[in-house]
Amino acid sequence: MNTTLLEQLKSFGVVPVVVLEHVQDAAPLAKALEEGGLPVAEVTFRTKAARESISAMKQACPDMLVGAGTILKVSQVDEAINAGAQFIVTPAFDAEITKYCLEHNIPILPGTSTPTDVQAAYKLGVDVVKFFPAEQAGGLAMIKAIAAPYNMMTFMPTGGIGPKNMKDYLAYEKILCVGGSWMVKKEWIEQRDFAKIAEETKKAVALLKEVR
Numbered sequence: 001m002n003t004t005l006l007e008q009l010k011s012f013g014v015v016p017v018v019v020l021e022h023v024q025d026a027a028p029l030a031k032a033l034e035e036g037g038l039p040v041a042e043v044t045f046r047t048k049a050a051r052e053s054i055s056a057m058k059q060a061c062p063d064m065l066v067g068a069g070t071i072l073k074v075s076q077v078d079e080a081i082n083a084g085a086q087f088i089v090t091p092a093f094d095a096e097i098t099k100y101c102l103e104h105n106i107p108i109l110p111g112t113s114t115p116t117d118v119q120a121a122y123k124l125g126v127d128v129v130k131f132f133p134a135e136q137a138g139g140l141a142m143i144k145a146i147a148a149p150y151n152m153m154t155f156m157p158t159g160g161i162g163p164k165n166m167k168d169y170l171a172y173e174k175i176l177c178v179g180g181s182w183m184v185k186k187e188w189i190e191q192r193d194f195a196k197i198a199e200e201t202k203k204a205v206a207l208l209k210e211v212r
Contacts, residue, residue, distance in 0.1 A: 001107045001128050005087060008065055009156070009177045012040045013170055013208040016201070017069060017158060017181045018053075018189075019044050025189055026053035027060035032194040033184070034061050036201025042069040042089055042179060045076050051083045058084035069179075074100050081106060089130055089156075089179075093117040098124055109156055113137040118150050128154050128176055135160025140169055147174045163207060170211040180204075 009015065016033055018041045020026055026049075033041060039061060043054050045068050057066050067087040068080030074097055077088055087107040090097055094110065101108035102124060109130045112118050114137075121129050131143055134157035138145075143155050157169055158179030169175050183200040 001087075001109075001126075005065075005107050006128065006176065008040070012038060012065070013177050013212055014038060014166065014183075014204050015040050015042050015067070015156070015158075015177055015179045016184045017042045017044065017179045018184050019047060019181070019186060020049050020053040020189065021047050023049045023052045023056055025192065026056035028192070028194045029184065029189060029197065030057040030061040030064055030066075032198040033201055034064060036183070036198040037205040038183075038201050039063060040065040040067075041184075042067045043085070044068075044070040045072070045080060046070045051079050054080065054083040054085050071097060073097070077101060077106065091130075091132055093120050093129075095120065095124070098126065102126070112155075115146050115150070118146055118153060122150060122153065127152055128156070130179070131155045131157040132179075133159030134169075134178075135165075139165075140172060143169075143174065144172065163203070166204075166207060167211045170208065 054066055068085040069089040071088050071090050088101055089109045090111045092111045098110045110121050111132050112129045154174050154176045156176050161178045161180045162182040169178050183204050188196050
């Protein structure tokens with residue numbers, strides 16, 4: 001994967017995982033994250049507004065690092081990249097999507113939750129993977145167990161991670177960054193409470209600074 005992108009993700013430490021139902025929420029959300037100190041987001045491709053939301057976020061905050069998550073088929077990769085996404089994230093390991101991204105020099109963090117998934121990613125030349133759903137799949141203990149034989153891999157755990165356990169994950173050297181939605185809760189977006197999102201993002205950044 002692009003070294004600069006990896007360095008950016010590692011420096012951020014936390015990637016807000018965003019679900020946007022309405023395009024008009026994208027720009028103010030991007031600005032709130034930027035104000036809070038996390039100019040990065042993974043926009044899930046599970047809503048009709050996802051593609052346009054990525055474009056709106058990049059237009060509002062050109063320097064923001066925006067990725068597309070919950071990518072389930074190759075056609076969505078093209079949609080996301082054309083909208084301005086800078087990296088792709090899948091919830092599970094999909095060889096077709098992973099190969100397509102690698103062939104087209106598109107940064108991808110394929111989803112994994114087992115040693116079998118990690119082996120499949122490794123065979124394709126991937127050395128950075130998403131670990132999902134992190135807590136439900138065994139948490140940090142599981143990642144450490146997998147990383148023992150796969151010490152060339154680094155992980156972006158997502159799922160069940162929040163202020164209470166985030167520092168434990170980030171303290172482990174094989175963790176690139178964590179994904180989470182606790183600072184971009186659905187109800188805050190629906191209420192357009194972007195000040196709250198900026199406030200919670202600042203708290204996440206403060207926690208991050210205690211570890212990195």
